[in-house]
Amino acid sequence: MRETDSGTPPGLDTHLVVERGEFRLDLRLRVAAGETVALLGPNGAGKSTALRALAGLESLSDGFVALDGRELDRVASRRGGEPGRAQWVPPERRRIGVVFQDYLLFPHLNALDNVAFGPRRQGLRRAAARARAAGWLDRVGLGDMGDRRPKQLSGGQAQRVALARALATNPALLLLDEPLAALDARTRLDTRAELHRHLTGHTGAAIVVTHDPVDALMLADRLVVIEDGRAVQEGDAESITARPRTDYVARLVGLNLYRGRAEGHRVALDGDLTLTVADPLDGPAFAAFAPSAVALFLKRPDGSPRNTWRATVSGIHRHGDNLRVQLEGPLRAAADVTPAAVAQLRLEPGQQVWAAVKASEIRAYPT
Numbered sequence: 001m002r003e004t005d006s007g008t009p010p011g012l013d014t015h016l017v018v019e020r021g022e023f024r025l026d027l028r029l030r031v032a033a034g035e036t037v038a039l040l041g042p043n044g045a046g047k048s049t050a051l052r053a054l055a056g057l058e059s060l061s062d063g064f065v066a067l068d069g070r071e072l073d074r075v076a077s078r079r080g081g082e083p084g085r086a087q088w089v090p091p092e093r094r095r096i097g098v099v100f101q102d103y104l105l106f107p108h109l110n111a112l113d114n115v116a117f118g119p120r121r122q123g124l125r126r127a128a129a130r131a132r133a134a135g136w137l138d139r140v141g142l143g144d145m146g147d148r149r150p151k152q153l154s155g156g157q158a159q160r161v162a163l164a165r166a167l168a169t170n171p172a173l174l175l176l177d178e179p180l181a182a183l184d185a186r187t188r189l190d191t192r193a194e195l196h197r198h199l200t201g202h203t204g205a206a207i208v209v210t211h212d213p214v215d216a217l218m219l220a221d222r223l224v225v226i227e228d229g230r231a232v233q234e235g236d237a238e239s240i241t242a243r244p245r246t247d248y249v250a251r252l253v254g255l256n257l258y259r260g261r262a263e264g265h266r267v268a269l270d271g272d273l274t275l276t277v278a279d280p281l282d283g284p285a286f287a288a289f290a291p292s293a294v295a296l297f298l299k300r301p302d303g304s305p306r307n308t309w310r311a312t313v314s315g316i317h318r319h320g321d322n323l324r325v326q327l328e329g330p331l332r333a334a335a336d337v338t339p340a341a342v343a344q345l346r347l348e349p350g351q352q353v354w355a356a357v358k359a360s361e362i363r364a365y366p367t
């Protein structure tokens with residue numbers, strides 16, 4: 001691996017602490033050069049605050065930001081009063097490219113000059129900066145739109161110009177805040193694929209903030225889930241999907257998740273229900289199963305070695321080709337059933353049913 005002057009591997013190394021009234025962001029994060037990390041989390045988790053702090057637009061209460069071995073920000077020891085800055089590089093001198101939702105393009109410059117702005121700042125002459133900008137507009141498929149003002153571009157086009165503008169400076173760190181959120185479904189699909197290509201070609205580190213698990217899975221090498229200012233789970237898509245550790249993550253990946261205590265093949269859940277699982281385990285455990293693993297019956301099913309419980313239907317919604325049935329009772333759970341099954345069982349809110357899940361469909365793992 002390439003090394004920086006200080007001998008550290010290139011990329012981002014940071015500990016962000018931002019205190020703002022009740023809210024506290026406390027996030028330790030490393031992103032290698034060439035790697036894309038998705039920051040995922042519910043509203044108000046602190047995702048945008050993290051990006052703004054990295055860009056230098058938000059003051060750290062504590063911690064540091066180092067990029068390619070160079071410190072951009074460090075808060076001096078806080079003992080005895082207000083935090084001071086031991087190191088501070090202003091936003092415009094950080095090698096960071098940003099695409100923020102509320103900060104897309106300069107309205108008074110055309111697309112070409114928007115993209116040329118960064119290279120100009122880096123000291124390139126006007127003609128050279130424009131040539132580089134034209135090259136980037138080409139790469140995002142907007143070679144013929146250089147003379148358009150932002151208000152003459154569609155949302156998707158403006159987003160691509162913003163991406164070209166961020167990449168044109170060859171940033172060591174690329175920050176994208178909900179890059180696809182404003183786009184309609186069709187444009188989103190195309191832009192996501194295109195963005196993925198650019199991220200793959202980008203040699204610096206990249207962080208993408210998103211609400212959308214599909215965007216995160218498609219764009220990033222690694223996911224970091226933050227809730228209430230802290231990282232609650234991180235890993236690749238496979239490990240997070242297989243073993244969610246919070247209710248938010250479980251909902252995100254579409255699983256029913258419960259906490260309990262395992263003793264061999266039995267997991268006693270925090271309510272008073274005990275599940276039988278296929279793989280034995282001991283100690284505090286999570287148990288998770290997919291909504292599609294839940295079968296519904298009007299009468300208690302017998303014979304098969306299933307987990308069964310009595311439940312009340314609290315809601316029915318369309319979910320892809322199936323219907324998702326929300327169940328209340330000793331276990332709050334979602335069940336995916338076919339429209340035919342809903343009709344046959346005459347399911348409706350308020351109705352009592354029996355729910356069943358096979359032991360082999362339940363994943364149990366330590367907390």
Ligand SMILES: Nc1ncnc2c1ncn2[C@@H]1O[C@H](COP(=O)(O)OP(=O)(O)OP(=O)(O)O)[C@@H](O)[C@H]1O
Nearest residue numbers: 020021023041042043044045046047048049050211
């Ligand atoms: N300018 C501000 N002044 C005071 N509090 C703020 C400000 N901006 C954000 N907050 C608070 O800081 C916390 C983190 O907000 P932040 O915008 O970083 O979350 P987020 O994860 O990006 O959320 P979203 O997905 O809704 O954009 C929230 O509790 C929010 O209410």
